[in-house]
Amino acid sequence: MAKWLKELFEDYMEEELDDIPYSNQTPPIIGCIYFGSLKSLNENKPNKPLYFLIVDKIDYDIYEVLKVSDRYEFAKNTDILLDIGTMKIIIETNNNFYLKEDEINKFILIHQITEEELNNILAFRDGERPSHLKTGLTPLFEEDIRNKFKQEEFNQIKDYHMRIFEILAMPDVQIVELLPEHLHQYEMKYAASTDQKATYKDDMILYQGEDFIELVLDEKYLNKNVKITLDDKVIYEGVLKDQSIIIPYEGKQLDLDSLAEKINIQTEG
């Protein structure tokens, strides 16, 4: 087996695409397989084929994808073999990475798997072994060509796999720092423990916690360019990535109704 598998591996290492496939209209769809060039992601990379399957949307602009390859001859026991009609492919379940929407847009949607297939793939990745799934075999030693193939497959998308650390480093909530004097005027002179902790206004909820004020905006503002003002002072401007905005504040109970009246939300663009 080794000699001919080595020949195919050499071919795999050297191969490049004839042109650079690109798309200008493909929106990301979970459960779809895309085809394009590694070069589309990074000019400095070789013009090698790159396929991936979108399995999840993990943030407003970031999708988790699994690497896909048409070199099914190197399939391992962690790869699922799939016949998509035009070709046979492998879904590399242990080779995931993360792409932004504008990056995915450069790739061409070539196939959509069924919801059941997607669920099976994700279940397989989580350790289940549905018997009807066809997989590759297990290499005995690290030096096996199939392992070398996997290493190279990972190397191609390593930078995009590592994005998980950037994503994890991103704060979960949007924090807005305000000077204390901006809020002092709303402090209640005589506060009681029964005072209201939240108020509702049109398209937002205002909540006062122990050391913060939370502004929860309506879903319609999500991913939109918004400008939020308090007493004509801009306290937030930009794309709203999360419905929640936190304003750190340690002080007396605030008159939330009055405060809410002075908060204005505008969408831009």
Add this chain to the structure above:
Amino acid sequence: MSRNYLIIRFFSENDRKGLEVIKNIFLKMLSNQTYSAVLNYYEEEDLFQEFLATKILPYKEHILEIFYNQNNGLVSYIRRMAKNFLTDFYISTKKTSENEVLEVINNKEGHEDGKMRSYFDLIGEKEDHTLGIEVEEIEDTLMKNLTSNEWLIFCYQISDKKEVYKTKHLTELKDDALYKRIERMKKRLREIAIEYSFSKEAFERFLQEKAQKICKRFEVNENG
């Protein structure tokens, strides 16, 4: 006119120039040093017709839908499809024994659909065909590469009748020397397994189904 556009014209208007482009892409792939090996078993024109009949024509509308609005990528995709298709045949000639390849080719006419039969057809017939072929490859490879003394140690190592080996074949070998031989044997097996990229599943099946039979010759006594 670009090759991309001509292929689109073949899919949408049956333009023969587009078909020629597809054929050229296919034949160029077939002339590749690696994939040309399949020409020892199959005719160039037969392979192209099979590619056309099984990969291009049934998916004409699907491919057109994918690439209609794209200015680029179709040539690359057809090339990937051709390579993927030829890999199937390439493996069938390498992984399958020569008799089986001939059997597959000869069976072509007898088949209802008249389609050429490939590696994946064999898998379809017998689910674990690839594993079976690999098990045979392991047997052939070990037969070629292990000396009879190495087989003896291999069989001793996997046997549950170790005493039989010790009293019949390894009588003059001290424990220390036996241990060294076992270690050398393991190293040899490892080298072979790495060189031939044998899988765990195939090796396990080889041990279950083949090794016991091969080793029996060391275990039976002269009286049977």
